[in-house]
Amino acid sequence: MSDTIKLNKKNRILKPEMLVLEILTILLFILFMFPFFMVVLNSAKTSREIIFNAIALPESWKQLGTNVSLIFNNPTVDYLGAFVDSILITVFSLLVIAVCSAMAAWVMVRNKTWWSTLLFMAFVSAMVIPFQVLMYPLVRWMRISGNFINIRLLGTIPGIVFAYLGFGSPLSIFIFHGFIKSIPLEIEESATIDGCPRSKIFFKIVFPLLQPIIVTVLILNGIWIWNDYLLPLLVLGSNGKVQTIPIAVTAFAGAYLKQWDLILTSTLIAMLPIIVLYIFAQRYIIKGMVEGSIK
Amino acid sequence: MKQSRAVNILFVAPCVFAFFMIIVIPFFFGLYYSVTDWNGVSNNVNFVGLRNFSNLANSPDFVYSFLITIAYTLINIVLINIVSFVLSLVVTSKIKRRNFYRAGFFVPYLIGGIVLGYIWQFILNNILVSLGTTYSIKFLETSFLSLPHTVIWTMAVVNTWQYAGYIMLIFVASIQSIPSSLMEAASVDGAPFISRVLHILLPMMANAFTISLFLTLTTSFKQFDMNLTLTNGGPATRFMDTPVKASQLLAMNIFNTATANRMAEAQAKAVVLFVALLVVSLIQVSVNKKKEVEM
Numbered sequence: 001m002s003d004t005i006k007l008n009k010k011n012r013i014l015k016p017e018m019l020v021l022e023i024l025t026i027l028l029f030i031l032f033m034f035p036f037f038m039v040v041l042n043s044a045k046t047s048r049e050i051i052f053n054a055i056a057l058p059e060s061w062k063q064l065g066t067n068v069s070l071i072f073n074n075p076t077v078d079y080l081g082a083f084v085d086s087i088l089i090t091v092f093s094l095l096v097i098a099v100c101s102a103m104a105a106w107v108m109v110r111n112k113t114w115w116s117t118l119l120f121m122a123f124v125s126a127m128v129i130p131f132q133v134l135m136y137p138l139v140r141w142m143r144i145s146g147n148f149i150n151i152r153l154l155g156t157i158p159g160i161v162f163a164y165l166g167f168g169s170p171l172s173i174f175i176f177h178g179f180i181k182s183i184p185l186e187i188e189e190s191a192t193i194d195g196c197p198r199s200k201i202f203f204k205i206v207f208p209l210l211q212p213i214i215v216t217v218l219i220l221n222g223i224w225i226w227n228d229y230l231l232p233l234l235v236l237g238s239n240g241k242v243q244t245i246p247i248a249v250t251a252f253a254g255a256y257l258k259q260w261d262l263i264l265t266s267t268l269i270a271m272l273p274i275i276v277l278y279i280f281a282q283r284y285i286i287k288g289m290v291e292g293s294i295k
Numbered sequence: 296m297k298q299s300r301a302v303n304i305l306f307v308a309p310c311v312f313a314f315f316m317i318i319v320i321p322f323f324f325g326l327y328y329s330v331t332d333w334n335g336v337s338n339n340v341n342f343v344g345l346r347n348f349s350n351l352a353n354s355p356d357f358v359y360s361f362l363i364t365i366a367y368t369l370i371n372i373v374l375i376n377i378v379s380f381v382l383s384l385v386v387t388s389k390i391k392r393r394n395f396y397r398a399g400f401f402v403p404y405l406i407g408g409i410v411l412g413y414i415w416q417f418i419l420n421n422i423l424v425s426l427g428t429t430y431s432i433k434f435l436e437t438s439f440l441s442l443p444h445t446v447i448w449t450m451a452v453v454n455t456w457q458y459a460g461y462i463m464l465i466f467v468a469s470i471q472s473i474p475s476s477l478m479e480a481a482s483v484d485g486a487p488f489i490s491r492v493l494h495i496l497l498p499m500m501a502n503a504f505t506i507s508l509f510l511t512l513t514t515s516f517k518q519f520d521m522n523l524t525l526t527n528g529g530p531a532t533r534f535m536d537t538p539v540k541a542s543q544l545l546a547m548n549i550f551n552t553a554t555a556n557r558m559a560e561a562q563a564k565a566v567v568l569f570v571a572l573l574v575v576s577l578i579q580v581s582v583n584k585k586k587e588v589e590m
Contacts, residue, residue: 018389025385029396032403032456035414038422054421096309104310107303119307126318128576130517132549132565136335136558137324138317145316166317169310198302227407229520230550246409250524253413260417267410274405282398289401289461290468293506 043067043265050260067265076255082248088157090225093164094218101169102210105176106202123170139234155240163235164225172217179213219288226274245270328562335558347563355535360548363447368515370451375511378459383466401460408520415453416525443532443541462507469503509579513572519546
């Protein structure tokens, strides 16, 4: 604060209202961050300490390490396994969504026939359908069709990645579609004249041009898939072999009712990857979120 | 030509296949199950007409959830838009570290509903209550989550905390697209800050407010994750002489109905949710069309 005043004095413009705004903003910011402070603070306490005084500083920060290892070595909830599964599911889903949606959107833009327009309209209008209408028929359908082709879709990583492709592609195709429209056709035409096959045109010329919008698609879908709860719960089950972080967190909270030391530490571990990613890729994430919402 | 047609089909195939398997087929099954007696266990599904829907109208539990969801949505729309607008003004002012604040206010959006539900449950039931008892602050002594008339407001506050940073980004993008000469000219002419906001900023941001309105509306209407882990529907209250769960929003009502193996009834409720969202989307489309004409 003091150097604000100094700076203003130097410029000979003393603006008290700016100072008030600064102080109010800092207070607002602390209020916004308060829940996070409380999570960190209480993740470093024993259950008794939390009941005794939830607001005080922890007696020893070493307890944080103890709590974390208690979580990872827990006999009832395989937290580490859920962590790995969450990463695998998110990464594979993002890969499949980005590549397949880009391919489909490119055909829908460049191939001006009735069926590609119709497909695009179908994908866009499907975005209105809430998950609640689909979820129970989907589980039944995945069981029936899985039995039919003799591949287990429920409870497996390929099954849920396939489901994410279905749920993620409408918005992703929509975003890619808008971007591809702005790429001049001449680039692709000259390659066609040079005898480059169509599939190669896409992967060698168009796909690299999509890079900025791919980042947007990855971020929008990534935040959603990492935090998603209902779809994994229904497709993987609450105590199946494959788990995700949100399911593991609820399993923890269910098994250790009101043991806030463990519950809060598990939420801290759940939040950490996405916050670390945010610190490094903040610019892209903010840009991606804005672009995704405005389109 | 033949080759390019094959490529076209091959390129759209993965998305179209997933789309049909995950969305289209379950969607029609979902509509069909809503007019049957499907219970999720028996394979015998019989057509029962609109019985499920007429039952809903006489079910206090559903009517209550529907009304409380509308109330929750309205509170959210007001709170989120006001808070986000204030935040967007702050981070576009000449305040120091404005980019840091902008990045910080967005952090809650990155955390999933499941995780932040537990965090806020801890804050509301433990931290605030222990502050209340330690310093004998009367209104903090009972948790806001335990009273039927405060629980919906509390959920809206938590939801605002999560979404405000996201909507703020949309507002910031809109403010930054306004030519700065406009605001400066008004400032030189001696227009006070408030009238500059009212007569220049707000009208120029109309488009961003439309986006934010529909985003907050649809997300509040589908709210589930945070509802589950923050309140799980509680506390109990009475509606039309029947005990109901005071904070059981529509999506959770559907979930609980299905968990009780009343699948067809859950499906009918989901169809009602779908129709409500469909109406909202149609209004949005027509509003956007009107705007395009005006421009």
